[in-house]
Amino acid sequence: xxxxxxxxxxxxxxxxxAYSIRNVVNAMKFLRFPVLWRTMGLGxxxxxxxxxxxxxxxxxxxxxxxxWIIFIYPSIIGVLSIHAVYTLTRKxxxx
Amino acid sequence: MLVEVLATFGIGAMxxxxxxxxxxxxxxxLRDYIVSSAFFAILVWFLLYVFIKTGQAVFxxxxxxxxxxxxxxxxxxxxxxxxxxxxxKFMLEEPEKTLVKKYVILLATYAELTNRLLSRMVxxxxxxxxxxxxxxxxxxxPVLKGCWSAENTIxxxxxxxxxxGISEKESELKLLRxxxxxxxxxxDLFGTVASPESAGKIVREVINEMKLGRGYxxxxxxxxxxxxxxxxxxxxKPRTFAYILFKRVLGPLLRECKxxxxxxxxxxxxxxxxEPVVAKxxxxxxxxxxxxxxxxxxxxxxxxxxxxxxxxxxSTTLNACYPTIRRDIGAERTCTIISDAFSDLFRKYYDFxxxxxxxxxxxxxxxxxxxxxxxxxxxxxxxxEYRxxxxxxYFIxxxxxxxxxxxxxxxAKHVRTLCLTGTNPREVRETYGLEGxxxxxxxxxxxxxxxxIHPNKLGELTATISKFFGKGKGVVFVDCIDSMVMxxxxxxxxxxxxxxxxxMTKSKSNLLVTIDPSSFSNxxxxxxxxxxxxxxx
Numbered sequence: 261x262x263x264x265x266x267x268x269x270x271x272x273x274x275x276x277x278a279y280s281i282r283n284v285v286n287a288m289k290f291l292r293f294p295v296l297w298r299t300m301g302l303g304x305x306x307x308x309x310x311x312x313x314x315x316x317x318x319x320x321x322x323x324x325x326x327x328w329i330i331f332i333y334p335s336i337i338g339v340l341s342i343h344a345v346y347t348l349t350r351k352x353x354x355x
Numbered sequence: 356m357l358v359e360v361l362a363t364f365g366i367g368a369m370x371x372x373x374x375x376x377x378x379x380x381x382x383x384x385l386r387d388y389i390v391s392s393a394f395f396a397i398l399v400w401f402l403l404y405v406f407i408k409t410g411q412a413v414f415x416x417x418x419x420x421x422x423x424x425x426x427x428x429x430x431x432x433x434x435x436x437x438x439x440x441x442x443x444k445f446m447l448e449e450p451e452k453t454l455v456k457k458y459v460i461l462l463a464t465y466a467e468l469t470n471r472l473l474s475r476m477v478x479x480x481x482x483x484x485x486x487x488x489x490x491x492x493x494x495x496x497p498v499l500k501g502c503w504s505a506e507n508t509i510x511x512x513x514x515x516x517x518x519x520g521i522s523e524k525e526s527e528l529k530l531l532r533x534x535x536x537x538x539x540x541x542x543d544l545f546g547t548v549a550s551p552e553s554a555g556k557i558v559r560e561v562i563n564e565m566k567l568g569r570g571y572x573x574x575x576x577x578x579x580x581x582x583x584x585x586x587x588x589x590x591x592k593p594r595t596f597a598y599i600l601f602k603r604v605l606g607p608l609l610r611e612c613k614x615x616x617x618x619x620x621x622x623x624x625x626x627x628x629x630e631p632v633v634a635k636x637x638x639x640x641x642x643x644x645x646x647x648x649x650x651x652x653x654x655x656x657x658x659x660x661x662x663x664x665x666x667x668x669x670s671t672t673l674n675a676c677y678p679t680i681r682r683d684i685g686a687e688r689t690c691t692i693i694s695d696a697f698s699d700l701f702r703k704y705y706d707f708x709x710x711x712x713x714x715x716x717x718x719x720x721x722x723x724x725x726x727x728x729x730x731x732x733x734x735x736x737x738x739x740e741y742r743x744x745x746x747x748x749y750f751i752x753x754x755x756x757x758x759x760x761x762x763x764x765x766x767a768k769h770v771r772t773l774c775l776t777g778t779n780p781r782e783v784r785e786t787y788g789l790e791g792x793x794x795x796x797x798x799x800x801x802x803x804x805x806x807x808i809h810p811n812k813l814g815e816l817t818a819t820i821s822k823f824f825g826k827g828k829g830v831v832f833v834d835c836i837d838s839m840v841m842x843x844x845x846x847x848x849x850x851x852x853x854x855x856x857x858x859m860t861k862s863k864s865n866l867l868v869t870i871d872p873s874s875f876s877n878x879x880x881x882x883x884x885x886x887x888x889x890x891x892x
């Protein structure tokens with residue numbers, strides 16, 4: 261029961277996120293601050309792929325063993341996002 | 356241990372981002388979506404950590420639900436971003452405008468302005484003529500290719516397609532030039548069918564309509580006004596140009612200054628009060644420029660005079676403030692800001708900057724980029740036929756003034772000029788397209804229209820010329836030497852010319868007169884040839 265719910269939530273989440281990625285990519289040509297949108301896009305895409313990864317690791321029964329590898333991702337994205345927001349606020353201040 | 360470190364690092368970094376997002380100048384709706392989506396994303400990572408630690412399946416279910424909620428909120432944020440990017444500028448709130456690229460904002464504004472003009476023109480002008488103007492602009496500016504719709508409007512989407520692969524800055528320039536050319540063509544056509552006055556009227560009406568109804572930003576209004584033909588916005592141009600010069604060059608410098616420096620600059624500008632125009636520029640305590648006094652001074656002024664006044668004010672103010680600002684924010688930063696601002700202005704309005712000598716206002720130690728310097732040198736280099744030896748009086752022989760005006764019109768595109776004419780200045784302007792040139796009417800009767808000087812008031816004429824040369828190098832054109840001779844006699848006019856020559860020598864300028872040989876005796880012509888140099892056309 262749990263497994264079905266997990267598969268359902270993660271799969272629907274994946275589809276919805278794919279839709280938002282498409283929107284952001286399409287909007288990017290009209291928007292300033294590419295560094296922010298690139299990081300945001302990377303966050304969306306990476307997050308979505310990883311949720312599928314988490315799902316497969318869980319279904320394979322190895323999530324508690326190898327799950328730590330996945331934490332590398334938020335560390336990188338977190339640092340990149342801090343950098344993006346910082347650059348953006350500086351640019352806005354200068355402008 | 357590794358999982359603890361990574362989880363703390365990852366969740367910590369994402370929490371910092373969550374905290375920082377609220378400082379971004381984005382619309383509240385978009386911010387709420389991003390913040391909520393990021394919150395659930397953090398929850399996902401937290402639940403993953405708890406699951407790894409405890410191994411209970413309930414946490415992985417919570418993780419899946421959080422992923423789902425985070426995805427929905429992320430999708431809403433994505434949709435909002437897409438909506439903002441595609442929304443016409445006038446529908447955007449202030450924080451959202453900062454997100455959208457400047458060229459997109461410009462395009463939306465230009466397309467709207469052009470469409471409004473077109474909607475008014477179709478009732479008066481032949482649509483084939485309008486289309487011809489459009490096709491001519493497309494030929495010169497391929498960026499407009501394919502944007503004419505079946506409903507006789509401009510489609511902004513097609514322009515966006517044409518701009519694909521071009522950098523943001525370059526796109527901005529291309530749009531500015533293309534739409535300026537298209538609008539000039541359309542307005543000229545309207546002016547021919549109706550009258551230049553009514554063309555000017557509808558442009559102002561359209562701009563006001565956009566300004567009132569759509570929360571229009573003044574920054575773009577200035578760019579649009581500067582791009583319009585001089586017959587339409589001649590009197591508005593000095594004010595517009597003053598705004599652009601002061602706000603784009605001095606504004607960014609003042610924003611970086613300390614409060615003490617601002618106070619010092621205020622005192623310095625007050626010290627310059629003996630220059631009556633400079634006294635009209637004020638700096639407020641928070642470093643904002645107040646140009647209302649200058650606008651008032653420039654309003655109603657003829658374009659040529661107004662532009663010279665603007666140039667002089669700007670140059671004096673910048674050079675007075677420069678050393679103090681340099682000491683405060685450092686030489687390198689000051690030079691970079693000035694160089695960037697001037698380069699941007701030059702790329703857009705190089706003809707104005709060169710014609711009115713604004714580039715002379717740049718402090719000596721500011722280096723401009725190579726491409727700008729190259730373009731300045733190329734444009735500053737006068738064509739061979741217009742190179743006059745400074746301090747000399749030249750004459751053009753001809754039964755009428757046509758030849759003289761032909762030469763003068765070409766010259767006026769490259770140097771500062773003043774025209775002393777016996778004809779109505781309005782007529783001269785319209786016939787020869789001398790919109791940016793200061794013109795003084797030398798007439799026997801005093802007319803209400805414009806500045807009139809009687810031909811026998813040689814002192815007044817000298818004062819006018821002296822005032823013009825006092826502001827820098829230039830050329831004065833006189834087409835009414837025969838009426839001056841009639842009013843004063845040949846000898847007096849010749850000694851007046853010698854007096855003017857002395858003033859000219861100081862400012863390295865020139866005087867250009869038209870001579871009709873049938874109005875002078877052979878002896879007088881010989882005397883003229885001794886004093887002046889002939890230009891053979």
